[in-house]
Amino acid sequence: MTLRRNITNRGDVPALASWREQLLDRRRFLLGLAGGSLSLLLPLAEGADANALDEAGRWRLIADVQERLFPSEPEAPGARELNALAYLQWVVGDRNIDAQERAFILQGCDWLESLSREQHGREFIALDAERQEAMLEQVARSEAGENWLSTLLLYLLEALLTDPVYGGNPDAVGWRWLQHRPGFPRPNERNRYRAG
Amino acid sequence: MAGDFDICVIGSGAGAGPVIWRLTRAGYSVVVLEKGPWFKREDFSKDELACCRRSHYTPNLRDEQHVLEELAASGGWQATPAGESKRDFWNGNMVGGSSNLMSGYFHRLKPHDFRLLSEFGPIEGANLTDWPISYDDLEPYYSLVERVVGVSGSVTPHPRQEPRSNPDFPYPPTAEHPVSAWIDEACRELCHHPLRVARAILSQREGGRDACSYSGYCGSYGCSTNAKGSARAALIEPALATGRCDLRPDSKVYRLESDAQGRVVQAHYYDAQGEARKVSARIFVVACQAIESSRLLLGSPGPAHPDGLGNHSGQLGRNLIFSAGGAGSGYFTYAKLTPQQQDQVRTLGPFVNRALQDWYVIDDPRFGPHPAKGGTIDFLFAHPNPIPLANGVRWRDGELLWGKPLKRKLERWFTEDRKLLFEVFCDWLPNDDCFVTLDPQVRDKWGSPVARVRLGSHPHDQRVGRYLAERGQEVLRAMGLDWIGASVSGAPPPNLVAGGCRFGTDPQQSVLDPDCRVWGADNLYVSDASFMPTGGSVPYTWTIYANAFRVADIIRQQLI
Numbered sequence: 001m002t003l004r005r006n007i008t009n010r011g012d013v014p015a016l017a018s019w020r021e022q023l024l025d026r027r028r029f030l031l032g033l034a035g036g037s038l039s040l041l042l043p044l045a046e047g048a049d050a051n052a053l054d055e056a057g058r059w060r061l062i063a064d065v066q067e068r069l070f071p072s073e074p075e076a077p078g079a080r081e082l083n084a085l086a087y088l089q090w091v092v093g094d095r096n097i098d099a100q101e102r103a104f105i106l107q108g109c110d111w112l113e114s115l116s117r118e119q120h121g122r123e124f125i126a127l128d129a130e131r132q133e134a135m136l137e138q139v140a141r142s143e144a145g146e147n148w149l150s151t152l153l154l155y156l157l158e159a160l161l162t163d164p165v166y167g168g169n170p171d172a173v174g175w176r177w178l179q180h181r182p183g184f185p186r187p188n189e190r191n192r193y194r195a196g
Numbered sequence: 197m198a199g200d201f202d203i204c205v206i207g208s209g210a211g212a213g214p215v216i217w218r219l220t221r222a223g224y225s226v227v228v229l230e231k232g233p234w235f236k237r238e239d240f241s242k243d244e245l246a247c248c249r250r251s252h253y254t255p256n257l258r259d260e261q262h263v264l265e266e267l268a269a270s271g272g273w274q275a276t277p278a279g280e281s282k283r284d285f286w287n288g289n290m291v292g293g294s295s296n297l298m299s300g301y302f303h304r305l306k307p308h309d310f311r312l313l314s315e316f317g318p319i320e321g322a323n324l325t326d327w328p329i330s331y332d333d334l335e336p337y338y339s340l341v342e343r344v345v346g347v348s349g350s351v352t353p354h355p356r357q358e359p360r361s362n363p364d365f366p367y368p369p370t371a372e373h374p375v376s377a378w379i380d381e382a383c384r385e386l387c388h389h390p391l392r393v394a395r396a397i398l399s400q401r402e403g404g405r406d407a408c409s410y411s412g413y414c415g416s417y418g419c420s421t422n423a424k425g426s427a428r429a430a431l432i433e434p435a436l437a438t439g440r441c442d443l444r445p446d447s448k449v450y451r452l453e454s455d456a457q458g459r460v461v462q463a464h465y466y467d468a469q470g471e472a473r474k475v476s477a478r479i480f481v482v483a484c485q486a487i488e489s490s491r492l493l494l495g496s497p498g499p500a501h502p503d504g505l506g507n508h509s510g511q512l513g514r515n516l517i518f519s520a521g522g523a524g525s526g527y528f529t530y531a532k533l534t535p536q537q538q539d540q541v542r543t544l545g546p547f548v549n550r551a552l553q554d555w556y557v558i559d560d561p562r563f564g565p566h567p568a569k570g571g572t573i574d575f576l577f578a579h580p581n582p583i584p585l586a587n588g589v590r591w592r593d594g595e596l597l598w599g600k601p602l603k604r605k606l607e608r609w610f611t612e613d614r615k616l617l618f619e620v621f622c623d624w625l626p627n628d629d630c631f632v633t634l635d636p637q638v639r640d641k642w643g644s645p646v647a648r649v650r651l652g653s654h655p656h657d658q659r660v661g662r663y664l665a666e667r668g669q670e671v672l673r674a675m676g677l678d679w680i681g682a683s684v685s686g687a688p689p690p691n692l693v694a695g696g697c698r699f700g701t702d703p704q705q706s707v708l709d710p711d712c713r714v715w716g717a718d719n720l721y722v723s724d725a726s727f728m729p730t731g732g733s734v735p736y737t738w739t740i741y742a743n744a745f746r747v748a749d750i751i752r753q754q755l756i
Contacts, residue, residue: 069598076603096256098282133599146596153598157586162245178610180582181544183242183413185420191239193246196256 058109059085062152064125065112068132069149070156077173079156087159087168088152094195101151108148112139165192201227201442202755204463204477206449206492209293210740211483211724213427217344218748220435224755227442227475228432229465231484232289234445235296237429240418244581247416253297254286259641262487265650273629273650277638285649285690287485291445292428294485294691295737299415300396300424301574302347303734304338304742306358306556307331308569312623312730316569322625322654323515325729328701328710335361337742342366342394345425345741346402349394349549356553357391370399370408370547374540375528375616379550379575382674388667393549393574396425396737405429410545412580447473450644452480452505454498458716460505466642479751483724483744486516490632490696490726491647493707493714506707506714512697513632516649517731519692520657521571521620522684524668525578526677527613541614548616550575552671555664556733563663570660571622571733573668578615585609616677618668620661620684621692622733625654632696653686694725694736711750712743719754723747 063085072078092102116124139145159168165187202224205212220226246252261278262285268274288294308315310327339361348367383390401407406421422429435441446468453462460480467473482489490513494504504512528541555570589605629652634645661684672680700706703715712727714720723744725736
C-alpha cells in the first residue's frame with residue numbers, strides 16, 4: 001500500500017517523504033520479525049512461548065491496548081466507540097494484507113503478555129490502566145515494540161476514518177468528531193473493497 | 197496478412213484509447229487485451245480504502261511486482277523487490293488504465309520541448325535529444341483531444357502560452373474555488389502571470405457522460421459521473437458501441453510472437469481463469485504504461501529480434517523518465533481569517549486550477565548565464581483523504597504519540613487550518629542510470645520475469661526544482677500563509693512515468709521510428725508514453741492522448 005496516492009495529486013513530494021517514512025517503518029518492522037525473537041521486541045522479557053495466548057486471549061489483550069492508545073472520552077470517541085477491535089479482526093482476516101504483518105500483530109500480543117507476567121506476575125489485562133500505560137511506554141522504547149504499537153494505531157486510525165461500510169467509524173462518529181467531510185457517492189455493499 | 201482481427205491493442209489506458217476509438221470508427225476490428233478488471237462508472241465511489249489503502253485498482257504485490265534499484269548510501273545500486281519494501285510502482289490496472297484515476301491537469305508541451313538539445317544545448321550526463329517531430333506535427337492532435345476526450349478551460353494569455361489552432365477550449369472551465377482569486381492577486385503583486393489550468397473533466401454534460409459533480413475527491417479516485425476524460429469513459433465505451441471492439445479484461449499478455457521477418461504474428465495471453473490463449477492480428481499496438489511496455493518487448497525475443505522486440509541497438513528499456521520536481525505548502529489558519537474568508541477556504545468541491553509557467557524557461561542570472569529549461573508550478577489544496585493526515589499526526593519528533601495527546605492533536609490538525617500546496621513539474625533528464633531490464637530471479641504469478649527498474653536521476657533536475665520551489669514559496673508568502681515549506685528530491689513519482697522506447701530517426705539511437713513503429717517490426721507500434729525521448733515540464737497525459745491519436749492515423753494509413 002502506498003501513501004503516495006493519498007497525499008498529493010502529483011503523487012510526489014509530501015508523498016515521497018511519507019513513503020520513505022513508511023519504508024523506514026517497514027524496515028524496522030522486518031527487523032523485528034527477522035529474529036522473531038522476544039529479545040528483539042522486548043529485551044527484558046523471556047519465555048514468550050510458555051505464555052502464548054490463545055486466539056481469544058490475544059484479542060482481549062488487543063482490546064485493552066487499543067483502549068490505552070485511543071481512550072473513550074465523553075466528547076470524543078475512543079477505540080470502543082469506533083468498533084476498532086472488530087475492524088482489526090477484519091484486517092487480520094484479510095489475506096491480501098501482508099502475511100508477515102498479520103503475524104506480527106498477533107505475535108506482539110504474546111510478547112507483551114510475557115513481559116507483563118515477568119514484571120508484574122499477572123496477565124496484561126489484569127493490570128490497572130496506569131500499569132498498562134507504563135508497559136506500553138516501555139515497549140515503545142524498543143524499535144520493534146514501537147512498530148507494533150504504530151501498526152495497531154494505523155488500523156485504529158483506519159477504523160476512525162474509513163467509510164462505515166467497513167465496520168469502523170459507526171454512524172460516521174469519527175468523521176463527525178473531526179469535522180471531516182466525506183466524498184459522494186460513498187461506497188456501498190456492491191462496490192466496496194472485499195477482503196481476500 | 198490475415199488475422200483474427202485487424203488490430204490487437206495491448207493495454208487500454210490513455211495510450212490505447214485513441215487507437216481503439218479511431219480505428220473502430222474507421223471500420224476496423226479491434227481486440228483489446230487488458231490485464232486488469234473492467235470497472236464501470238457504478239463501480240467507483242469515494243472510498244479511501246479501495247482507492248488508496250488496498251490494492252483494489254492495482255495488483256497485489258505478492259502476485260506482481262517490480263524490483264527497484266536505488267543508489268545505496270554506501271554507493272552502488274541496491275535492488276529491492278517491491279514486495280519487501282512495499283514501494284508500489286503500479287498505477288491503475290483496469291479498463292481505461294490509470295486515466296481513470298488521474299486528476300486531469302491538462303497542459304500541452306511547448307514547441308521547445310520538442311527541441312531540448314537544440315534550444316538549450318547538451319548537459320553532461322544527460323542523454324538529451326530533439327524529437328523527430330515538432331510541436332506543429334502534434335498540434336492538431338492536441339486540439340482533437342480537447343474535443344474528443346473533453347477538455348474544459350479558457351485560454352489565459354501569458355508569456356509562455358504555446359500556439360493553438362483553435363482560439364479556446366470546447367468546454368467552459370470547471371467551477372473554481374474562491375481561493376483561486378487570492379492566488380491571482382498574490383501572483384499579480386509579484387508581477388507573475390497566473391494561468392487557468394485546463395482539466396480533462398467535463399464542465400457540461402456530453403453524450404452519455406454527465407458533468408462533474410464537484411465531490412471534492414477527484415485525483416486517485418474513479419469518476420462516478422464519467423465527467424473525467426478517462427480512456428474508458430471518453431474513448432472505449434464509444435468504441436464498444438460500434439460493435440467492432442472486442443474488449444477482453446483480465447487478459448494478461450506475456451509474449452508477442454514474431455516471425456523470421458521480424459513481424460509480430462500472435463499475442464499470447466492468460467485469461468481470467470489462467471488459461472493460455474493467443475490472438476492474431478494484422479497490426480499490434482503495445483500500450484501497457486512505460487515500464488510494462490518495455491518489459492513486454494524485452495520478454496518477447498524472436499528469430500529476427502534475439503534480444504527482445506526492437507532491441508537491436510540495445511536501447512530498449514533505456515532512458516526511462518519520470519517528472520522531476522517537488523512540492524511546497526502553506527496553511528490557511530482559520531483563526532486569522534474573517535468568518536466569510538473561513539467559509540471560502542473551507543469550500544470543498546470546486547477546483548483551484550491555477551498554475552505559473554513564467555519560468556518554463558528560466559532566464560535569470562541567479563540560476564545561470566544562459567536561459568535554461570525550467571518548469572510549471574501548479575496550485576491545489578492538499579488531497580482531502582483523511583487517513584494520511586491522521587497518520588502524520590501519530591508521530592511527534594520521531595516518537596509515537598497515542599492516547600489523549602494524540603486525540604487533541606488530531607482535533608487541531610483536522611479543524612484549525614487547511615493546507616494549500618503547489619507542485620513543481622520539471623524535466624527528468626534522461627540518463628544512463630534510469631532504465632528497465634528483466635529481473636533475473638523475481639517472477640510474476642504467471643511465471644514471467646518482472647521488470648527491474650533503476651531509478652537514477654540527474655542532479656540538474658533538483659537544481660531546477662529548487663529554483664521553482666523558491667518561486668512557489670514566494671507566492672505563498674505573498675498570500676500570507678503560515679508554515680510555508682517545500683521539498684524537492686530526486687525520487688521518482690511512479691504515476692508520472694514515460695520513456696524506455698524512445699522514438700527517433702536513427703535506429704541505432706532509438707527503439708521506435710518517428711511513427712512510433714518498432715524498428716524492424718513493421719506491424720508493431722508502441723502508443724503509450726514510452727515513446728518520449730524527453731518529457732517536458734508538465735504532466736504527460738494530454739501528450740500521450742495526442743500522440744496516440746497521431747499513431748492511430750498512421751496505422752489507418754498502413755491498413756488502407
